Amino acid sequence: NAGVTQTPKFRVLKTGQSMTLLCAQDMNHEYMYWYRQDPGMGLRLIHYSVGEGTTAKGEVPDGYNVSRLKKQNFLLGLESAAPSQTSVYFCASDGGRTSKNIQYFGAGTRLSVL
Protein backbone atom coordinates (compact mmCIF):
# COMPACT_ATOMS: atom_id res chain seq x y z
CA ASN A 1 0.00 0.00 0.00
CA ALA A 2 1.41 3.35 -1.05
CA GLY A 3 -0.70 5.41 1.40
CA VAL A 4 -0.06 9.10 0.77
CA THR A 5 2.42 10.01 -1.95
CA GLN A 6 3.82 13.49 -2.51
CA THR A 7 5.68 14.68 -5.57
CA PRO A 8 8.23 16.13 -5.90
CA LYS A 9 10.35 15.46 -2.80
CA PHE A 10 12.62 18.46 -3.34
CA ARG A 11 12.37 21.60 -5.41
CA VAL A 12 14.25 24.85 -5.78
CA LEU A 13 12.44 27.84 -7.27
CA LYS A 14 13.36 31.38 -8.10
CA THR A 15 11.23 34.19 -6.75
CA GLY A 16 8.20 34.69 -8.98
CA GLN A 17 8.18 31.19 -10.46
CA SER A 18 5.15 28.95 -10.14
CA MET A 19 4.81 25.31 -9.30
CA THR A 20 2.31 22.65 -8.28
CA LEU A 21 2.77 20.04 -5.57
CA LEU A 22 0.83 16.83 -6.07
CA CYS A 23 -0.61 14.67 -3.32
CA ALA A 24 -2.15 11.30 -4.07
CA GLN A 25 -3.79 8.87 -1.64
CA ASP A 26 -4.98 5.35 -2.31
CA MET A 27 -7.06 4.84 0.85
CA ASN A 28 -10.31 6.30 -0.50
CA HIS A 29 -10.21 9.01 2.17
CA GLU A 30 -12.66 11.90 2.03
CA TYR A 31 -10.50 14.45 3.80
CA MET A 32 -7.19 15.83 2.57
CA TYR A 33 -4.89 18.54 3.92
CA TRP A 34 -1.85 20.61 3.08
CA TYR A 35 0.45 21.77 5.90
CA ARG A 36 3.68 23.68 6.01
CA GLN A 37 6.37 23.07 8.60
CA ASP A 38 8.82 25.77 9.61
CA PRO A 39 11.47 25.57 12.34
CA GLY A 40 9.98 26.15 15.77
CA MET A 41 6.44 26.51 14.37
CA GLY A 42 5.08 22.99 14.23
CA LEU A 43 2.74 22.17 11.34
CA ARG A 44 0.32 24.81 10.16
CA LEU A 45 -2.69 24.13 7.97
CA ILE A 46 -2.67 25.85 4.57
CA HIS A 47 -5.80 24.50 2.88
CA TYR A 48 -7.96 21.44 3.22
CA SER A 49 -10.72 19.52 1.48
CA VAL A 50 -13.64 17.59 2.94
CA GLY A 51 -14.46 15.81 -0.31
CA GLU A 52 -14.04 15.77 -4.07
CA GLY A 53 -14.65 19.20 -5.55
CA THR A 54 -14.41 21.04 -2.21
CA THR A 55 -11.64 23.19 -0.76
CA ALA A 56 -11.36 25.49 2.24
CA LYS A 57 -8.80 27.83 3.77
CA GLY A 58 -6.74 26.88 6.75
CA GLU A 59 -4.59 28.95 9.06
CA VAL A 60 -2.03 30.23 6.51
CA PRO A 61 -3.66 30.21 3.03
CA ASP A 62 -2.20 33.39 1.50
CA GLY A 63 -0.09 32.81 -1.61
CA TYR A 64 -1.43 29.29 -2.19
CA ASN A 65 -4.25 27.75 -4.16
CA VAL A 66 -5.58 24.21 -4.17
CA SER A 67 -7.77 21.93 -6.22
CA ARG A 68 -9.43 18.59 -5.63
CA LEU A 69 -10.85 17.51 -8.95
CA LYS A 70 -10.49 13.82 -8.12
CA LYS A 71 -11.04 12.23 -4.73
CA GLN A 72 -7.59 10.70 -4.62
CA ASN A 73 -5.63 13.84 -5.56
CA PHE A 74 -5.10 17.17 -3.82
CA LEU A 75 -2.95 19.77 -5.60
CA LEU A 76 -1.21 22.71 -3.98
CA GLY A 77 -0.21 25.58 -6.24
CA LEU A 78 2.14 28.49 -5.78
CA GLU A 79 1.40 31.08 -8.48
CA SER A 80 4.30 33.43 -7.72
CA ALA A 81 6.74 31.94 -5.26
CA ALA A 82 8.27 34.13 -2.53
CA PRO A 83 11.23 33.41 -0.21
CA SER A 84 8.75 33.31 2.70
CA GLN A 85 7.32 30.14 1.15
CA THR A 86 10.57 28.27 1.71
CA SER A 87 9.40 25.42 3.90
CA VAL A 88 8.67 21.73 4.14
CA TYR A 89 5.20 20.88 2.88
CA PHE A 90 3.19 17.91 4.05
CA CYS A 91 0.05 16.41 2.65
CA ALA A 92 -2.26 14.26 4.76
CA SER A 93 -5.48 12.33 4.32
CA ASP A 94 -8.13 11.16 6.76
CA GLY A 95 -11.04 8.78 6.36
CA GLY A 96 -13.01 10.15 9.29
CA ARG A 97 -14.58 7.44 11.41
CA THR A 98 -13.46 4.77 8.93
CA SER A 99 -9.84 5.56 9.80
CA LYS A 100 -10.49 6.33 13.47
CA ASN A 101 -10.02 10.04 12.68
CA ILE A 102 -6.32 9.46 12.10
CA GLN A 103 -4.47 11.59 9.57
CA TYR A 104 -1.90 9.79 7.43
CA PHE A 105 0.97 11.86 6.12
CA GLY A 106 3.10 11.88 3.02
CA ALA A 107 6.88 12.05 3.23
CA GLY A 108 7.01 15.79 2.66
CA THR A 109 8.34 18.16 0.01
CA ARG A 110 11.25 20.45 0.79
CA LEU A 111 10.87 23.68 -1.16
CA SER A 112 13.45 26.42 -1.36
CA VAL A 113 12.62 29.76 -2.97
CA LEU A 114 15.66 31.84 -3.84
Add this chain to the structure above:
Amino acid sequence: AQTVTQSQPEMSVQEAETVTLSCTYDTSESNYYLFWYKQPPSRQMILVIRQEAYKQQNATENRFSVNFQKAAKSFSLKISDSQLGDTAMYFCAFMSQGGSEKLVFGKGTKLTVNP
Protein backbone atom coordinates in the same frame (compact mmCIF):
# COMPACT_ATOMS: atom_id res chain seq x y z
CA ALA B 1 -9.93 28.67 18.37
CA GLN B 2 -8.15 25.72 19.88
CA THR B 3 -4.51 26.02 20.85
CA VAL B 4 -1.95 23.38 21.76
CA THR B 5 1.08 24.16 23.90
CA GLN B 6 4.20 22.07 24.30
CA SER B 7 6.32 23.80 26.91
CA GLN B 8 9.49 21.74 26.46
CA PRO B 9 11.30 22.62 23.22
CA GLU B 10 14.01 20.05 23.87
CA MET B 11 14.50 17.09 26.17
CA SER B 12 17.03 14.32 26.55
CA VAL B 13 16.95 10.93 28.25
CA GLN B 14 19.32 8.04 28.73
CA GLU B 15 18.64 4.82 26.90
CA ALA B 16 16.34 2.46 28.88
CA GLU B 17 15.05 5.26 31.10
CA THR B 18 11.58 6.82 31.15
CA VAL B 19 10.71 10.29 29.91
CA THR B 20 7.50 12.33 29.94
CA LEU B 21 6.63 14.96 27.34
CA SER B 22 4.09 17.61 28.30
CA CYS B 23 1.16 18.98 26.31
CA THR B 24 -1.66 21.28 27.29
CA TYR B 25 -4.51 22.49 25.12
CA ASP B 26 -7.29 25.00 25.22
CA THR B 27 -10.81 24.25 24.03
CA SER B 28 -14.40 24.84 25.03
CA GLU B 29 -15.54 21.58 23.46
CA SER B 30 -16.32 18.44 25.40
CA ASN B 31 -15.78 15.86 22.67
CA TYR B 32 -12.53 15.75 20.74
CA TYR B 33 -9.48 13.65 19.93
CA LEU B 34 -5.87 14.06 20.96
CA PHE B 35 -2.82 12.65 19.23
CA TRP B 36 0.91 12.34 19.58
CA TYR B 37 2.89 12.18 16.35
CA LYS B 38 6.57 11.35 16.02
CA GLN B 39 8.83 12.86 13.36
CA PRO B 40 12.24 11.16 13.16
CA PRO B 41 15.11 12.63 11.12
CA SER B 42 13.59 10.96 8.05
CA ARG B 43 10.90 13.66 8.31
CA GLN B 44 8.02 11.16 8.07
CA MET B 45 5.12 11.92 10.44
CA ILE B 46 4.19 8.77 12.36
CA LEU B 47 1.23 8.38 14.68
CA VAL B 48 2.31 7.32 18.16
CA ILE B 49 -0.94 7.28 20.09
CA ARG B 50 -4.54 8.48 19.95
CA GLN B 51 -6.95 9.38 22.74
CA GLU B 52 -10.69 9.99 22.58
CA ALA B 53 -11.75 12.64 25.08
CA TYR B 54 -14.89 10.82 26.18
CA LYS B 55 -12.83 7.81 27.28
CA GLN B 56 -11.47 8.16 30.79
CA GLN B 57 -9.01 5.31 30.33
CA ASN B 58 -5.57 6.44 29.24
CA ALA B 59 -4.42 5.08 25.87
CA THR B 60 -1.36 2.84 25.69
CA GLU B 61 0.68 1.51 22.78
CA ASN B 62 3.50 -0.79 23.86
CA ARG B 63 6.14 1.47 25.52
CA PHE B 64 4.07 4.61 24.94
CA SER B 65 1.29 5.75 27.24
CA VAL B 66 -0.53 8.97 27.96
CA ASN B 67 -1.74 10.73 31.06
CA PHE B 68 -4.97 12.40 29.96
CA GLN B 69 -6.36 14.90 32.45
CA LYS B 70 -9.49 16.31 30.83
CA ALA B 71 -10.34 18.85 33.50
CA ALA B 72 -6.80 20.19 33.46
CA LYS B 73 -6.66 20.00 29.64
CA SER B 74 -3.42 18.11 29.85
CA PHE B 75 -2.20 15.27 27.63
CA SER B 76 1.31 14.09 28.44
CA LEU B 77 3.21 11.28 26.71
CA LYS B 78 5.29 8.81 28.68
CA ILE B 79 7.94 6.78 26.90
CA SER B 80 9.20 3.82 28.90
CA ASP B 81 12.44 1.93 28.29
CA SER B 82 13.62 4.63 25.87
CA GLN B 83 15.42 3.42 22.76
CA LEU B 84 17.81 5.19 20.42
CA GLY B 85 15.14 4.97 17.72
CA ASP B 86 12.85 7.15 19.83
CA THR B 87 15.06 10.15 19.01
CA ALA B 88 12.70 12.44 17.11
CA MET B 89 10.49 15.50 17.23
CA TYR B 90 7.22 14.78 19.00
CA PHE B 91 4.09 16.76 18.22
CA CYS B 92 0.92 16.91 20.25
CA ALA B 93 -2.23 17.57 18.22
CA PHE B 94 -5.92 18.32 18.81
CA MET B 95 -8.92 17.48 16.63
CA SER B 96 -12.50 18.55 17.17
CA GLN B 97 -15.08 15.81 16.87
CA GLY B 98 -17.17 15.97 13.74
CA GLY B 99 -16.80 18.45 10.91
CA SER B 100 -13.60 18.89 8.95
CA GLU B 101 -11.23 16.69 10.98
CA LYS B 102 -8.64 19.47 11.12
CA LEU B 103 -5.60 18.99 13.34
CA VAL B 104 -4.11 21.75 15.46
CA PHE B 105 -0.49 21.04 16.32
CA GLY B 106 1.79 22.15 19.10
CA LYS B 107 5.24 23.42 18.20
CA GLY B 108 6.92 20.17 19.10
CA THR B 109 9.45 18.74 21.54
CA LYS B 110 12.80 17.52 20.28
CA LEU B 111 13.69 14.35 22.16
CA THR B 112 17.20 12.93 22.14
CA VAL B 113 17.88 9.48 23.53
CA ASN B 114 21.50 9.12 24.60
CA PRO B 115 23.36 5.80 24.67
